[in-house]
Amino acid sequence: MAGNGRETPGLKVEIAETEGVRTQVRVGEVVFGAEALAVIAGPCAMESEEQYLEAAVAVAQAGGRCLRAAAFKPRTSPYSFQGLEREGLRLARMARQVTGLPVVTEVLDTRLVEEVAEAVDCLQIGARNMQNYELLKEVALSGRPVLLKRGLSATIEEWLLAAEYLFAGGNDQVILCERGIRTFETATRNTLDLNAVPVLRERTHLPVIVDPSHGTGRRSLVVPMARAAVAAGADGLIVEVHPDPDRALSDGFQSLSPQGFRDLMQAIEPVARAVGRSL
Ligand code: PEP
Numbered sequence: 001m002a003g004n005g006r007e008t009p010g011l012k013v014e015i016a017e018t019e020g021v022r023t024q025v026r027v028g029e030v031v032f033g034a035e036a037l038a039v040i041a042g043p044c045a046m047e048s049e050e051q052y053l054e055a056a057v058a059v060a061q062a063g064g065r066c067l068r069a070a071a072f073k074p075r076t077s078p079y080s081f082q083g084l085e086r087e088g089l090r091l092a093r094m095a096r097q098v099t100g101l102p103v104v105t106e107v108l109d110t111r112l113v114e115e116v117a118e119a120v121d122c123l124q125i126g127a128r129n130m131q132n133y134e135l136l137k138e139v140a141l142s143g144r145p146v147l148l149k150r151g152l153s154a155t156i157e158e159w160l161l162a163a164e165y166l167f168a169g170g171n172d173q174v175i176l177c178e179r180g181i182r183t184f185e186t187a188t189r190n191t192l193d194l195n196a197v198p199v200l201r202e203r204t205h206l207p208v209i210v211d212p213s214h215g216t217g218r219r220s221l222v223v224p225m226a227r228a229a230v231a232a233g234a235d236g237l238i239v240e241v242h243p244d245p246d247r248a249l250s251d252g253f254q255s256l257s258p259q260g261f262r263d264l265m266q267a268i269e270p271v272a273r274a275v276g277r278s279l
């Protein structure tokens, strides 16, 4: 056992390995880990061509740098909306063409990694799959940058080891995303662990972004926690935005309207400036 409490000594994702040089991850033209913050936004899921394009255009017009939305949804109940699946991949291509913004989407299944990787610019590993090691190995081989969300009950050590699977598989284009963890607290959907941001900045050279939508589960809390995330040193945000949040097929209660997203972009700007970052 090494002094860090694990069986292996140094990890490729750890800061010592790069001698203080921070990794920048490029998604399309967008750079994560640079002075400018990178904001990813869009609906939780693609629901229709009309819904997705409306959301995508609103995100682009408000200054979002990257689009999100799931085509394949990991739902707690098997009876909930599971996503548009392959039709969503077509919409991802279309949204990129219309807005010029790169697209991030979740991949759930090793059998679909290649197909999803062809359609989008960055692969998201969701919280439920952070420790799905076969999926991590397959995604490592895809050649696409990866957005690795923290597991629902994962320690930072377990999360870094999941990122190490991607590095071990030859993929060093990894962005970490804090999205809240399970605690005893029930007032919010999750407990957004903003400690993770400075902890990770000390431990790893990888860019770190924050998801205040899943981290809080409540629309009214998204802007305050987005500002807090930027103040804590996050390299970017991922935020849910829906043209009509009250009618969303998933996560509407935590989704911002297009106006809400414009307000968020305005609200984070002075905080970004105060910590030496731009938008
Ligand atoms: C999502 O981004 O919509 C999502 C399902 O996130 P998480 O995996 O963090 O729950």
Ligand code: MN
Pocket: 044, 045, 214, 240, 250, 251
């Ligand atoms: Mn969601």
